[in-house]
Amino acid sequence: MSLTVIFQKELFSVVGISLGSVLEFFSTMRNRPASDAVALLSINWFILGTLSSRTLPVIAHMLAPSAIRIAVQLVFKDIFFPVSLLASDLGIPGIYLVHDFITVEEEKRFLAEVDNRQWRSLSKRRVQHYGYEFLYETRNIDSKHFLGELPSFVSNILQKILSFPGLGRDQNKEMDQLTVNEYPCGVGLSPHIDTHSAFDELIFSLSTAGPCIMEFRRYPEGTWCHPTASVNEIHEDTPLLSSYITRKAIFLPPRSMILMSGEGHYAWHHYIPHCKVDRVGEKAIGRSSRRVSFTFRKVRKGPCCCPYKQYCDSQLECRNQQVKQNIVQSSLPLKREAFCPTDTDQI
Ligand SMILES: O=C(O)CCC(=O)C(=O)O
Ligand SMILES: [Fe+2]
Structure with missing residues (x-):
């Protein structure tokens, strides 16, 4: 028996013994610091690594690109994240931004109007709903429960958005929520x-009182799929997935109006980071004591037929119903693909 084989046998028994002791350690551990366990595991992995030294370079070669991408993403994401000032620089189809959409006087009046009305407190912010109530549990509206016309102080806004850039002739611009x-x-x-399924294509959001950054995230085809009813809820991304997400951001100053439509509404998640200072290029822009946004939407009457099926709860519902029907008719086994779009039908 060669010296190397004897050496490897010895090492295996050492690994076996120390793995046993790790298990024992974990079974007895209650309040010991986790760092002890990590240190012990690291030694084991080091020994295992030595044993598999021939395959290590191959594995390293395979994993290195992803590992580097994840590391860069995790370390630099907040430092080198570009924030556009103009929608044309953002480059997301369907996103438009108009600065100074309202005057300082109009802004004061809108704030005074809403401050004179009843706010509803959510856990971190306050809201008011007009036209139809938005139900946070289902992320939908109760379309049978009409609350009344939108308040008169927004009527000039409703008029002004009719000539907003990016609007097609046959789009419904009559906002009612x-x-x-x-x-x-x-x-x-x-x-x-x-x-x-809740709202038509156009979403307008007016910023007042303070600025913020709005971030947009697009998931690569096939990586994001949530096969339950709340398809639009985003869950914690794993570092690997997060490194493949396309992220863009735009600065929303007070009195600006953003339009999210088409791909920008249907396929990109929008997000406002939780922070007190926004980095825009070289500048650090502090948030004001509050930001008040006015989001205008049109309640959808029928199902959504957008081409972005991966994110569309209307089409997910249809697919689910179709599958249920198929099952009844042909007793076919339920396939996961029926709920979760395949690569070919994602756009
Ligand atoms: O505050 C905003 O501008 C956006 C609000 C929003 O995205 C929403 O209510 O769904
Ligand atoms: Fe939104």
Whole structure:
């Protein structure tokens, strides 16, 4: 028996013994510091690594590109994240931004109007709903429960958005739902896509009182799929997935109006980071004591038929119903692909 083989046998028994002791250690451990366990595991992995030294370079070669991408993403994502000032620089189809959409006087008046009305407190921000109530549990509206016309103080806005850039002739521009959000300094909004089945294509959001950054995230085809009813909710991304997400951001100054439509509404998650200072190029721009946004939308009457099926709860519902029907008719086994779009039908 060669010296190397004897040496490797010895090492295996050492690994076996120390792995046993790790297991024992974990079974007895209650309040010991986790660093002890990590140190012990590291030694084991080091020994295992030595044993498999021939295959290590191959594995390293395979994993290195992803590992480097993840590391760069994790370390530099907040430092080198570009923030556009103009929608044309953002480069997301369907996103338009108009600065100074309202005057300083109009802004004061809108704030006074909403401050004179009843706010509803959520855990971190306050809201008001007009036209239809937005239900946070289902991320949808109760379309049978009409609250009344939008308040008269927004009627000139409703008029002005009719000639907003980017609008097609056959798009319905008659907004009938308004959500007013008041974010205290440092509070943002989780990444989400406004529910396709709840609202028509156009979403207008007016910023007042303070600025913020709005980030947009696009998931690569096939990586993001949530096969339950709340398809638009985003969950914690793994570092690997997060390194493949396309992220873009735009600065929203007070009195600016953003339009999210088409791909920008249906396929990109929008998100307001939770922070007190926004980095825009070289500048650090502090958030004001609050930001109040006025989001105008049109309640959808039928199902959404957008080409972005991966994010569309209407089409997910249809697919689910179709599958259920198929099962009844042909007793076919339920396939996961039926709920979760395959690569070919994602756009
Ligand atoms: O505050 C904003 O501008 C956006 C609000 C929003 O995305 C929403 O209410 O769905
Ligand atoms: Fe939204």
